Amino acid sequence: MKCITIKKGVDCAFMSSNGCSYDGGECYPIVEKCEGCQRVREFEGKIYCNSYPDPAAKWDHGACNFATHIQATVDKSGQVKINPLKASKRAARGR
Incomplete structure (x- = not known):
């Protein structure tokens, strides 16, 4: 549905027929860590995230x-960290 509260006309997953269903019924402005992200948009003089309301x-x-402006970090040893529960299940199946 299209937002009718703060981001007027933007498709929002939190909109319902009764208005914004997110906590407090509104979207919150971005934080400092969001600066430089491609998902931020300006509405009515404030900057909001286009993907998430808080x-x-x-x-x-x-x-x-x-976030589109940060890169995922790689382990220093270059190995992929495996979930121990998944590793035990794989070992039990013989993989």
């Missing part, structure tokens, strides 16, 4: 998975 929450537990 950008600060995306950065709480590390890097935002929507």
Whole structure:
């Protein structure tokens, strides 16, 4: 549905027939870490994320998975880190 509150006319997954269904019924402006991302857009003088209504929450537990301006870090040893639970299941199947 199209947003009718802050980002008027933008397709938003959080819009319902009753308005914005996100916490508080509104989108929140970007945080400093979002500067330089290609997903930010300006609406009514403030800058918002086009993909997520609360950008600060995306950065709480590390890097935002929507961020286009950062690169994923590689382990220093060059090896891929494997989930131990998945590794044990693979070993049990004989892979």
